[in-house]
Amino acid sequence: MIAAVRAIENHRLADHSADRRMLMLAAMAIVVGTGGALAAWMLIKLIALATNLFWFGRLSTRSAAIVDTLVGPWMVAIPVIGGLIIGLMARYGSDKIRGHGIPEAIETILFGESRMSAKVALLKPLSAAVSIGSGGPFGAEGPIIMTGGAIGSLFAQRFAMSAAERKTLLVAGAAAGMTAIFGTPLAAILLAVEVLLFEWKPRSFVPVVVAVLVAFAWRPVLLDGGAMFPFPGTTPSGAWPLAMAAGVGLVTGMLAAALSVALYAVEDAFHRLPVRWMWWPAIGGVVVGLGGLVDAHVLGAGYPNIQALLDGSLAVRVILALLVVKAIVWLVALGSGTSGGILAPLLILGGAAGALTGQVLPGGPGFWAMIGMAGIMSGAMRAPITGALFAAELTRHFDALPLTLAAAAAAYAVSVLLMRRSILTEKIARRGRHILQEYSVDPLDLMQADQLMSRNPATLSGSMTTADAATFFADRAEHRSYPVVDDAGRVLGLVSRTDALRWRTMQPGTDVSLTETLSDASLLVAYPDTPIGVVADMMVESGVGRVPIVARNTRQVVGILSRQDLLKARRTQRQSETGRAGSR
Template sequence: MRSFNLSSSPPRLADHSADRRMLMLAAAAIVVGTGGAMGAWLLLKAIAAATNIFWFGRLSAAPSEITGNSLGPAVAVIPVVGSLIVGLMARFGSDKIRGHGIPEAIEAILYGESRLSPKVAILKPLSSAISIGSGGPFGAEGPIIMTGGAIGSLFAQRFHLSAAERKTLLVAGAASGMTAIFGTPVAAILLAIEVLLFEWKPRSFVPVVIAALTALLWRPHLIGGGALFPVIHHIALEPVIIGIALAMGALAGCQASLLSILLYRVEDLFARLPLHWMWWPAIGAVAVGIGGLIDAHVLGAGYDSIRALLDGSMALRVALALLFVKAAVWLIALGSGTSGGVLAPLLMLGGALGFVIGHYLPGGSALWALAGMAGTMSGAMRAPLTAALFAAELTGDFAMLPLTMAASASAYAVSVLLIRRSILTEKIARRGRHVLQEYSVDPLDFLQAGQVMTPNPETLPGMMTVAQTVRFFADAKHRSYPVVDEAGHLVALVSRSDALRWQTDAAPLDATLAEVLSDISLPVARPEEPIGRIADLMVDNGIGRIPVVDPHTSRLVGILSRQDMLKIRHVHRAAEQARG
């Protein structure tokens, strides 16, 4: 009696469990989004407290600016003290707190089954608060992405969810944290898609949106509502303005590429020091202290400086200091391996570039600071949609979205041409793990068996005897062959290993294939079945050839082999490159 094992049930029925998982994750995302918002609030309070302790000698969590200190030459010492503390925390606490935050989240997603430890959830924001509060030239976004991600990962681990579900909640926590800090839910969702998720599925997209919206609803009660840097530009986006935005984006792309190259050159220099890495942040902080003596605006997160760039109130001298001194101290500090983020510094450096050049362009310095921010962020992070929306959401001026999109796309194109990887993925690549940020549809997912199979394959008759089969496989071209009856109905699949076994076991040589293979359950595929599912079927059953049958008549219509799968990728790649 023949027993066929069709490789899958109808798609809609198979999707019910996926639907339930999506709803379960969406409900969990409300909790994770709340945790991300609370984590962002705590991080901002911790940064404010650290700033007050280091620079003003008072116990307070009220917001304060480092530029208001009166320490004089002692300014150069404070960053060193803070970095010494961070180095000790990394050495004796967890070395996972070192670095940008976003690369570590990517690495946890791709290579760590989206598992983050409670220690990271506590030490990352604490170390970042100390680093930023003591003058480190970083923003809060990298740490909160790591912290929000840890909250989502820990929640998933608590309920023993799968690796894919942990990834979704990790990214949901990261998006909620970024939303709470900046009030940019759409950009946070796009950052998740462009940088963190590495997939586009309802199972992951819907929970990320729910988490970001949850954080947005909490934000007015915890941090404040509205755009973080509200500015409205009353200018018509004429062709000349869009053309200038493209040129500004190209310059920003060059700046982003140069910053990425220099950052990892600095990292290499620190790696050559004959000292334990615990001391590197303190050495890097010496440069930060010197930069603070030159201009205190280069110290700390510098959100007031970003605000001044965007509303056009910054003095040109300060903008030039940001463009050069801030870049230098940020590169040295981050290259030393301390705890800090990249997003706010990139915004500041791109904004400073646009602000300085904008003095000679129509529209004013503030407009081109906005374009420079979008361009530098896009070029450095390879996230053009995120950068364009982020700049618009930060100001609330969505009418300027075409301008930020032009700058973002242009910077992205230049960055791709100049450097191989983004500032985020280069760090991972240096650990021997190469991350591809380009997405395309896998041909295995949209092609069907009927389009790829070998039709009318070579078959063996069911009445063929075991003895004849053994002799046949002595010179056979393939490892296995379909067995069919007189009407062309599939009976079984016989392989060279079957023939060898029959020789060893002294099977009855006059028995037919239909008789000796009649009780074997045979995995088969339908002509309309996606190739990806058949590839999974091959792996699950440990076979290299899958018969394709008509589900109504059980007649054999073709066969699919591993070689066919390899040909698909070759043909797809050739089609992308061929011209004519």
């Protein structure tokens, strides 16, 4: 009985401890948010520096556009050189810098106890700057998510923390970095919830919000305080625009599925090459350079292209060329394993698809480009709420939220129907690890012992001798353990088959009653209103597979809960999702 009270009290104290840890993590998130903002500023400067060095031969951190350089055959050589540098950095530095960062962050959270290395924190932004600066068709968001996450993880590792607490600070740093780059605090928080945290708890949510707000406060000082992609225009109203937005969502959802399939087909093709993986980014650089010869706008992050799409200033043939060529160079470059993000390319491709459909829709191509961006982000990343809000925050067109939500939901539905996994989790699944991006409440946290316990369980009398108990377990026992009760049915303890084996070795005539073998201090019981999760914790900590359920006032045994009974909670949840029944 004492053990039961202690277990329930420990559960209550754990809740209070979680509250204190939440406040501690929120305070630490101030530091992490500042680190994420500074990392974003540093990454932007590094990209500008690399762009100036590669394309203009000057040492400067001022923003520069690759399209301003002269077109020539050497445009193919620069992406190749960048790919060679990245391959060497990955081979002799850390292969964690390969890819677009978000799958690596997810994998670290779920399978690496949220521990990132200082090497990744240093090499990821450097490799991304080289990649984007040499013409790689990527954005800064994937690298900054990885870099900001590394900052949060490294800071957490300076203290004695659990893996869950390290995860909170890792995600806080990632969301802070994204906020500093794009100025989208709400979307960054939702991205953390939908893609990175794999939970919705105050312990993680509050610190992430703190880090994001800190980074948002730093943004006007370090980068720019306004909307990243403002554009004029009004939002169409009525039912038809909502239906049209859903239609654009269907188109971009299918585009997202096609891009995901194509990406991993390209990646498989690189794996079949008879050369070491460190040379793949250079090979991909050849295709990037050739794409640059076709249209230099496909090189680099392409943020001016996003702005041009939203402004509606591009001709149809230019939009079509941008869609096709950008998709090819991005898929090949990313499939080669170089370093870069997926969000900016997705925004360009979704924006181009939306702008093309917007040629015949009310509101103008620019407005529908924004709707396309919401749709493709939702479809590719399986983050519909993030996609809907991200497009509105980027442009400050919050009045378009119903339409971006319609597009995001439609694209999400298409993505789920056409793809088993998102473009992010497919990469992890190819490493043999399945990721489920669906949240549900643990049934063990919803139910109480009274709902699952086996009632009127078989018991043993406290007056039974150990010799008789040993014979009972040898001949008639159906379970591994039984509650022992007194004449009034009050629980005295629990005896098991292990106890019976020990009693069989005792000398004849030395047996005693079961009451004399039991200790109240070791008795593990629960009450009818005890949460199932608490009982499960008791079983894990004690190794006992059956816990008696007793009336709180009388201590009479009213039921017993076994490990098998805990599986009933899972079965009940499954039946509620799959069972079909008509009206009664």
